[in-house]
Amino acid sequence: MFGPFRNEPLSDFSDPQNKAAMENALGHIEAEAKSARPHPLIIGGKPLKTAETFQTFNPSNPQQALGAFAKAGAADARLAIAAAEKAFPAWAAEPMQKRAEILRRAAELMRKYKFELSAVMTLEGGKNWVEADADTAEAIDFCEYYARDALNWAAGMAVSYYPGERNETFYAPLGVISVIPPWNFPCAILTGMTVAALVTGNTVCLKPSSETPLIGWKVAQILFEAGVPAGVLNFVPGPGATCGEELVVNPRVRAICFTGSKEVGLGIVEKAAKHQPGQKWIKRVVAEMGGKDTLIVDETADLDKAAMAAVTSAFGYQGQKCSACSRVVIVEDVYEKFVEKLLTHAGNITVGPVVDPGNYMGPVINAASLKKVLEYVAIGRKTAKVIHGGAKLELDGGYFVEPTIVDRVKPGSPLDQEEIFGPVLSLLRARDFDHALALANATEFGLTGGLISTSRERIERARREFFVGNLYVNRKITGALVGVQPFGGFNMSGTDSKAGGADYLGLFLQAKSYTERF
Numbered sequence: 471m472f473g474p475f476r477n478e479p480l481s482d483f484s485d486p487q488n489k490a491a492m493e494n495a496l497g498h499i500e501a502e503a504k505s506a507r508p509h510p511l512i513i514g515g516k517p518l519k520t521a522e523t524f525q526t527f528n529p530s531n532p533q534q535a536l537g538a539f540a541k542a543g544a545a546d547a548r549l550a551i552a553a554a555e556k557a558f559p560a561w562a563a564e565p566m567q568k569r570a571e572i573l574r575r576a577a578e579l580m581r582k583y584k585f586e587l588s589a590v591m592t593l594e595g596g597k598n599w600v601e602a603d604a605d606t607a608e609a610i611d612f613c614e615y616y617a618r619d620a621l622n623w624a625a626g627m628a629v630s631y632y633p634g635e636r637n638e639t640f641y642a643p644l645g646v647i648s649v650i651p652p653w654n655f656p657c658a659i660l661t662g663m664t665v666a667a668l669v670t671g672n673t674v675c676l677k678p679s680s681e682t683p684l685i686g687w688k689v690a691q692i693l694f695e696a697g698v699p700a701g702v703l704n705f706v707p708g709p710g711a712t713c714g715e716e717l718v719v720n721p722r723v724r725a726i727c728f729t730g731s732k733e734v735g736l737g738i739v740e741k742a743a744k745h746q747p748g749q750k751w752i753k754r755v756v757a758e759m760g761g762k763d764t765l766i767v768d769e770t771a772d773l774d775k776a777a778m779a780a781v782t783s784a785f786g787y788q789g790q791k792c793s794a795c796s797r798v799v800i801v802e803d804v805y806e807k808f809v810e811k812l813l814t815h816a817g818n819i820t821v822g823p824v825v826d827p828g829n830y831m832g833p834v835i836n837a838a839s840l841k842k843v844l845e846y847v848a849i850g851r852k853t854a855k856v857i858h859g860g861a862k863l864e865l866d867g868g869y870f871v872e873p874t875i876v877d878r879v880k881p882g883s884p885l886d887q888e889e890i891f892g893p894v895l896s897l898l899r900a901r902d903f904d905h906a907l908a909l910a911n912a913t914e915f916g917l918t919g920g921l922i923s924t925s926r927e928r929i930e931r932a933r934r935e936f937f938v939g940n941l942y943v944n945r946k947i948t949g950a951l952v953g954v955q956p957f958g959g960f961n962m963s964g965t966d967s968k969a970g971g972a973d974y975l976g977l978f979l980q981a982k983s984y985t986e987r988f
């Protein structure tokens with residue numbers, strides 16, 4: 471037994487020691503980037519070079535390359551799957567306790583390398599120090615939480631007594647699992663999906679996002695250092711269209727654990743459903759997808775609290791969280807007052823390179839994302855009214871854009887319906903609370919949502935009727951904690967799973983009933 475689970479505390483950067491540690495780590499990663507040779511694939515425990523390589527860059531300063539990576543194609547993915555298949559029987563036969571101990575060692579190593587991991591995310595992902603630190607802390611939480619929870623699953627399912635027989639139902643791993651994470655929580659989500667698959671006895675082919683392979687590499691190194699055997703984890707960075715595709719369609723893959731966009735997720739669900747020659751199972755797909763997350767502010771709300779919650783949820787990490795607030799629906803009695811406070815808070819946001827801890831908002835992840843954000847701003851100018859921000863910022867050639875607020879967004883319009891995944895916040899006016907709730911629910915997504923209100927009756931109604939996987943009342947709608955707010959959405963936001971919750975590991979297991987007559 472490991473003792474009770476506790477969330478990893480966040481680093482206090484007003485402490486000069488922590489500040490110095492982060493500065494050192496940033497310097498270390500920058501120096502390492504200059505000297506490093508291309509990072510190889512890791513298949514069956516062996517480093518493997520590829521003919522083609524690709525680079526990872528700093529979105530605050532795209533001139534700065536942070537490392538080269540071997541580029542896995544479909545053939546490399548097949549090698550990784552074969553290695554994972556070979557390693558599966560021995561790993562599956564290990565006791566759960568032993569695998570759980572490896573996760574706890576990984577958590578310990580992540581603590582040891584905490585600032586280094588966070589520095590990679592600041593440089594490669596454009597996360598400010600606090601966001602990067604929270605991402606690392608969440609990765610540690612996943613290791614600690616799933617290590618403990620695995621022991622609950624090891625106890626099996628309770629079954630009834632039947633005379634003359636020994637009956638039990640226990641949980642068995644699935645086999646080879648493809649883990650395909652996004653770039654936006656490149657440490658936490660990548661770690662969570664990978665260690666959940668590993669601790670339950672599966673073997674893994676991990677394909678990090680091509681935007682953030684360096685943090686994927688660092689996590690894989692930590693897992694190997696913690697004791698994950700050769701072939702049990704295979705590291706194959708490469709394009710979604712080739713490497714990712716093979717990890718989905720290959721008949722030897724038993725399950726796919728994906729987090730990313732709705733478009734890619736639905737494609738994976740469709741391809742995984744197709745029976746391939748020689749395939750002996752129905753592939754399981756865990757797909758966590760996008761959101762169009764909404765905060766409702768009613769006329770009873772504390773408007774300072776509401777404005778603060780909206781700004782933090784909309785512009786933290788440049789709005790690039792699946793949980794980010796992208797719409798606020800305001801009951802019209804308090805509309806003007808709320809907007810005034812919202813603009814004051816938004817006006818205090820600093821934007822710039824995130825190596826400087828004074829900058830709250832950094833760059834968006836890449837040029838395509840910047841273009842997409844600016845296209846939505848243009849739609850906002852045409853169909854509604856941009857009342858704050860909206861401009862690209864010319865800083866070191868980085869992908870910076872101002873925090874943007876668009877007023878009078880029409881229900882059903884692109885700004886009301888589509889996931890932008892950038893710092894663009896839409897405002898909608900509602901006649902009353904009923905109308906606000908209807909507008910909030912009028913989306914195909916159902917990930918996070920929030921209500922700022924002092925009315926008990928409305929809070930209870932939101933609890934029942936606001937159709938999202940994670941609902942928050944009188945606070946920000948981002949920042950779910952492992953074990954505290956199990957995370958995952960409804961409808962087009964995913965397959966209804968809850969990462970960091972007590973039923974998550976069940977997605978990586980199958981129950982076997984055993985009967986022995988005396």
Ligand code: NAD
Pocket residue numbers: 650651652653654655659677678679680708709710711713714715718729730731732734735737738758759760761791792793889891917957958959963964
């Ligand atoms: P994405 O869908 O573009 O990519 C996700 C991963 O899929 C990447 O590793 C990518 O290389 C891979 N991929 C792309 N095409 C593929 C294919 N054809 N076959 C197999 N793999 C393929 O998403 P992204 O831009 O990395 O991440 C942002 C998205 O993720 C947003 O929509 C966001 O809402 C969502 N997200 C959801 C959650 C959640 O918990 N619901 C959490 C984080 C991010």
